Amino acid sequence: MPAPRRDEPTNADIRYTVDDETFDELADLAGERIAGIGVWEDSITQALGEGGMTDSAVDVDVYLDCGVFFELYGVLCYPDLDSEPLAGTTTIDAHLAALVSQGIMLIDIAVDDEDSLVLILGADTRPILYLNAGAWTLNEWEELPDTVHST
Numbered sequence: 001m002p003a004p005r006r007d008e009p010t011n012a013d014i015r016y017t018v019d020d021e022t023f024d025e026l027a028d029l030a031g032e033r034i035a036g037i038g039v040w041e042d043s044i045t046q047a048l049g050e051g052g053m054t055d056s057a058v059d060v061d062v063y064l065d066c067g068v069f070f071e072l073y074g075v076l077c078y079p080d081l082d083s084e085p086l087a088g089t090t091t092i093d094a095h096l097a098a099l100v101s102q103g104i105m106l107i108d109i110a111v112d113d114e115d116s117l118v119l120i121l122g123a124d125t126r127p128i129l130y131l132n133a134g135a136w137t138l139n140e141w142e143e144l145p146d147t148v149h150s151t
Helices: 019-026 091-101
Strands: 033-039 057-064 069-079 105-111 117-123 126-132 136-140
Touching: 019 105, 033 091, 057 091, 057 105, 069 091, 069 117, 091 126
Parallel strands: none
Antiparallel strands: 033 057, 033 105, 057 069, 069 126, 069 136, 105 117, 117 126
């Protein structure tokens, strides 16, 4: 079940693109096991009154074992590079919950053609899901919230 709606991001330093320096820093996170993932019922863009979102775009928090987490906004979840994104909050939430229970990892960091952040989740070196974020923040965590799927 998706997490309840949140009213605002926890960090005002929202980024929309990834520059070369940031990419190098984020690349160090590749290979980290995912400790938990939370999908939000409503997108923060809906809470702010911004339109244009589809039923394929969700907000997702990705918690890594190393103590950092991504808040991803307007995320499109692609099973592979040739597919349409998954649609519907419930479907996306169930898919991510299943991956977390299988011990999914952040296998790589990438950017799309517009320099937006893409987290590549997988098992070992095999990509399973691409999370293409419209905006994002990176924060630290000490304890997983009850609202996230965890291993």
